[in-house]
Amino acid sequence: MSFPRDAGRVVIVGAGLAGFSAAQTLRSLGHEAPVTLVDAEPAAYDRPPLSKRLFANDFSLEDLAFSSPEKLSQAGIDTRFGQAVEAIDAASVTVTLENGEVVEGDTLLLAIGGRARSLTVPGADLPGVRTLRTFDDAAAIRAHVRSGTRVAVIGAGLIGAELASALHLHGADVTLIDPAETPLQPVIGSLLASHLHAMHSLRGIRVVTGLTERIETDGEAMTVVVDDGSVIPAELVVVGVGLVPNIELAAAAGLETDGGILVDEHYRTSVPSVFAAGDVARLRDSRGVLHRREEHWEAAQLSGQHAAHAMLGVDLPVRGASWFWSDRHGIHLEASGRLHGDGEFVVRPGVHPAVFLVDEGLLVGVAAIDDNNTVRAARRIIDQRIPVVASDLADPSFALRSMLRAERAKTRNA
Numbered sequence: 439m440s441f442p443r444d445a446g447r448v449v450i451v452g453a454g455l456a457g458f459s460a461a462q463t464l465r466s467l468g469h470e471a472p473v474t475l476v477d478a479e480p481a482a483y484d485r486p487p488l489s490k491r492l493f494a495n496d497f498s499l500e501d502l503a504f505s506s507p508e509k510l511s512q513a514g515i516d517t518r519f520g521q522a523v524e525a526i527d528a529a530s531v532t533v534t535l536e537n538g539e540v541v542e543g544d545t546l547l548l549a550i551g552g553r554a555r556s557l558t559v560p561g562a563d564l565p566g567v568r569t570l571r572t573f574d575d576a577a578a579i580r581a582h583v584r585s586g587t588r589v590a591v592i593g594a595g596l597i598g599a600e601l602a603s604a605l606h607l608h609g610a611d612v613t614l615i616d617p618a619e620t621p622l623q624p625v626i627g628s629l630l631a632s633h634l635h636a637m638h639s640l641r642g643i644r645v646v647t648g649l650t651e652r653i654e655t656d657g658e659a660m661t662v663v664v665d666d667g668s669v670i671p672a673e674l675v676v677v678g679v680g681l682v683p684n685i686e687l688a689a690a691a692g693l694e695t696d697g698g699i700l701v702d703e704h705y706r707t708s709v710p711s712v713f714a715a716g717d718v719a720r721l722r723d724s725r726g727v728l729h730r731r732e733e734h735w736e737a738a739q740l741s742g743q744h745a746a747h748a749m750l751g752v753d754l755p756v757r758g759a760s761w762f763w764s765d766r767h768g769i770h771l772e773a774s775g776r777l778h779g780d781g782e783f784v785v786r787p788g789v790h791p792a793v794f795l796v797d798e799g800l801l802v803g804v805a806a807i808d809d810n811n812t813v814r815a816a817r818r819i820i821d822q823r824i825p826v827v828a829s830d831l832a833d834p835s836f837a838l839r840s841m842l843r844a845e846r847a848k849t850r851n852a
């Protein structure tokens with residue numbers, strides 16, 4: 439099959455969701471040349487279950503894997519798992535693995551994600567202080583926790599909150615520490631953020647608002663000292679304070695980086711034969727504006743798919759509003775678009791409130807709990823730029839889908 443661009447041999451570094459999706463897409467589009475997927479980890483696997491299902495009976499690497507080595511091989515995807523890439527040469531499109539092997543390609547995709555950010559306070563490097571990014575991290579946390587184990591979770595963002603909930607459900611004695619009164623406010627707006635944060639204490643998790651100053655140990659248990667005066671004893675401390683993008687390989691190879699590997703709308707880096715996707719990629723749009731990196735599952739999947747298309751010279755339309763979900767305390771949160779910055783917040787009351795951000799008559803963001811229909815419809819309204827009326831959005835009996843139907847009818851009759 440011929441494509442507008444001959445991607446030739448494709449080497450993909452990083453077999454997380456972005457890299458795996460790119461490999462799969464290349465094959466489903468009919469790209470026939472060799473595709474090699476390289477990862478330092480022993481398998482290509484999914485990360486969201488690490489903070490949600492780590493205490494499930496069937497929690498295993500096989501269970502989380504996107505595909506088995508046999509299926510990858512049947513799809514003609516060559517793998518080098520358990521091998522970190524130590525260097526890349528962007529000009530010759532070669533990567534050097536830690537065992538010395540050099541893998542040659544014609545097109546390279548960097549889908550190397552990031553690593554968990556560590557704390558820089560005294561005691562942050564104690565052996566009982568952990569982070570959560572990989573299967574091994576989750577397995578180590580699981581192995582340390584019994585009913586009644588005292589666990590301090592530092593950071594109440596998406597991963598910290600989910601982990602605190604899973605630990606609590608497993609019977610651990612959990613303290614959740616964050617300097618913000620309402621963590622996640624920039625992502626889902628203050629009302630929903632405080633609603634969700636309040637759930638922790640309602641379920642029996644101790645919530646401490648303050649900055650961690652230091653972690654001490656007497657050789658057995660640890661103590662987390664917080665600047666509000668709290669002193670929290672813990673057998674295990676888990677730090678969930680964000681992600682550091684893995685840009686070093688790209689920077690050393692001369693690719694442009696700035697808090698991420700810089701890419702254009704088609705995931706091309708500053709070197710034409712090298713693409714980047716997923717958590718590590720940062721969009722610099724055609725006006726030169728740098729966007730925030732997206733650190734969400736769907737963004738990783740779509741960017742991998744888009745990058746695969748772009749490698750073959752098949753450009754897809756620019757993606758619509760971002761979307762993510764989070765599960766904790768038995769509820770399911772979904773959000774799409776922007777819920778910070780300019781605009782008017784509109785709240786739709788209910789068992790759990792839904793929030794919308796309306797800017798100049800257009801919907802720009804939505805978040806709701808246990809209501810994926812609302813988020814799905816709102817997302818389409820955002821993407822189609824359908825004008826909205828705040829009082830409609832605030833009315834629990836108003837079906838957003840009716841706006842989409844009306845818009846379709848208008849287009850048909852136009």
Ligand SMILES: Cc1cc2nc3c(=O)[nH]c(=O)nc-3n(C[C@H](O)[C@H](O)[C@H](O)COP(=O)(O)OP(=O)(O)OC[C@H]3O[C@@H](n4cnc5c(N)ncnc54)[C@H](O)[C@@H]3O)c2cc1C
Pocket residue numbers: 451452453454455456457476477478479484485486487488489521522523524549550551552570571572597684687715716717718732733734735736738761762763764765
């Ligand atoms: C615990 C957890 C829970 C999450 N929950 C949610 C959620 O509920 N909803 C949501 O929308 N998103 C969630 N996410 C985010 C989502 O999982 C990520 O956005 C997604 O996994 C990013 O995929 P990626 O392929 O870009 O990066 P990654 O999954 O990080 O994959 C990058 C891969 O590159 C490999 N790599 C890096 N450097 C090298 C090297 N030098 N050589 C070889 N290999 C290398 C790594 O080993 C890794 O396998 C969660 C993430 C975590 C960690």
